[in-house]
Amino acid sequence: MLIDSTLREGAQMFGVYFSDAQRRDILSGLIQAGIDEVEIGWVGQDGLEDLLRHGRKEYPSERTRLTVWSPLRLLDLDRMNAMGVRRIQFGVPVSDAHIEHRLGTDRAGLLLRLQNILRRAAELEMAFVGVGLEDVSRANRDFALQVVRVVEECGGRRVRLSDTVGLLTPLETAELTRWFTDRTELAIGFHGHDDFGMATANAITALASGAESVDVSVLGIGERAGIAALEEVAGHLNLRRGAGYDLKQCARLARMVAEAAQVPLARNKALVGEDLFxxxxxxxxxxxxxxxxxxxxxxxxxxxxxxxxxxxxxxxxxxxxxxxxxxxxxxxxxxxxxxxxxxxxxxxxxxxxxxxxxxxxxxxxxxxxxxxxxxxxxx
Structure with a gap:
């Protein structure tokens, strides 16, 4: 399945400032395109509560699920609970460099923090909790698996493998995905950056290698080179695997986001360029x-x-x-x-x-x- 992160990862792109109206239009377009899940923003983001309310009011019966991203902090978990957020995706750095320099702790400290927060999420009866293993492509595998075990024990539902700086090739993505799917019953997701132009290929490879979901954004916008492009991955899944996403709606979203984010839409851009044929x-x-x-x-x-x-x-x-x-x-x-x-x-x-x-x-x-x-x- 596809998890769109245009409103979270995409909104973090340098110089991109979506208005409230644009965010509502993007969310509506994603829902109309049949995208399985939308990461609508991060905790503390201005306008997040209004956007969440809009989605629930305008599309109460749609199959698209709405998720909010959060760092690994109890305060943010309580803030989301107060907002009525029921689906959370935590970002959890698992490489030693990130654990030490970002969080100022060590492996044992991270595991304890994760355990405490996941237990609190269970007490709050959150409908869904996922954990993103940030920088997993540079992490110690055995320690990353320890993190997975804590997620299992504390009621988490999904582990997202994050190639945070876009280092993986498709063959490496396949091996990494299979390594984790062979060792846990949790749903495996994949979030790959495009620093070497492989994000779409890696996302499709992850799905073919056992991942249940992959993260995408419209036109692939996001930090630095961005992530896998929604229209490309959806197009592949539709045209090669018979999925049912609305590609015409994806193309409309591409044009909308290109204008809103001031990202030029190349005339030969895969799936949405005007000169493809x-x-x-x-x-x-x-x-x-x-x-x-x-x-x-x-x-x-x-x-x-x-x-x-x-x-x-x-x-x-x-x-x-x-x-x-x-x-x-x-x-x-x-x-x-x-x-x-x-x-x-x-x-x-x-x-x-x-x-x-x-x-x-x-x-x-x-x-x-x-x-x-x-x-x-x-x-």
């Missing part, structure tokens, strides 16, 4: 004219996209002939080579593919001399 290469155009699946992994309609085919400098004679036929223009066989050359010349001069009317103008005079075409159509 744009093509002007002769070989590919010829293949698409025969069987669209030859050069497309899925039909554009599945993500609410459409094809954009262009004729330009990369065109070949077969594609030119097909384009002329599609527009109902009869070009004699001896004129195809000349027309192809003229298309290339004009495209080079304009530094872009030709519009239909431009191609049509050239095709209608396909038997003209090459010199005439250059003088008439070159800018």
């Amino acid at each position: 744009a093509c002007e290469t002769g070989l590919h155009l010829q293949g698409l004219s025969k069987d669209q699946s030859l050069f497309e992994p899925y039909a554009p309609e599945k993500i609410g996209a459409s094809r954009k085919l262009g004729l330009g400098d990369k065109i070949g004679k077969s594609a030119v002939r097909h384009a002329a036929h599609q527009q109902g223009i009869a070009v004699p066989s001896h004129g195809i080579e000349n027309l192809t050359r003229r298309v290339r010349l004009l495209s080079q001069a304009l530094a872009r593919p030709l519009f239909n009317e431009e191609f049509r103008a050239l095709a209608m005079t396909a038997d003209s001399a090459a010199s005439s075409s250059e003088s008439c159509y070159a800018p």
Whole structure:
């Protein structure tokens, strides 16, 4: 399942400040997209209580669960209880460097603190408690497993493996995930950062290796390089594994968040870029004219996209002939080579593919001399 953290991890991205209205719109979009769980923020975050109230009021019967992140502090647990929070995700550093320098304690002190807080959560009858093993990719495995045992003994429900600085490769993610799933009955989640561009691949690998859930955010926004991208992981799960997320809604969210966070949306961005199904290469155009699946992994309609085919400098004679036929223009066989050359010349001069009317103008005079075409159509 997918746990979206746009409103927690994403909101921590440098320079990102979502307004209350934007946060409500993002939450609504995530729920409408069918995302399984939303980490709606962190304890102490301004507006968190209002957002939680909004989600419960507007979508009381939806399957999307709302979770709040918290550091490992009793005071914060009591604050969340007072707010009516019933699902909590604690962040628990497990590498020695984080334990010593962030928390100012040692392994034994961390285990005792965790035990006390989880017992207090049980007393408060929290509906769900998860524990994120922060920096687990650099932690001592045996100690991390001790933390898992405390979570088991104190009624926790999920352990999240956090590759906090994005060091893991997919093979390492698979090994780490299996190591923990083989040693606990707790649900295993994965939270991977994108410092080396592997977050989406690691998230998908974690799911394939036994993880029950992975963390994502819209466009992958978050600290530093961010985390796995919601639209990419959801797209893979839908199109390769038959999941039921609303990819059109994910694309709408991507555009919304790109604007709100002032993150440029690349035209070739996986799953949501406007030019994903744009093509002007002769070989590919010829293949698409025969069987669209030859050069497309899925039909554009599945993500609410459409094809954009262009004729330009990369065109070949077969594609030119097909384009002329599609527009109902009869070009004699001896004129195809000349027309192809003229298309290339004009495209080079304009530094872009030709519009239909431009191609049509050239095709209608396909038997003209090459010199005439250059003088008439070159800018």
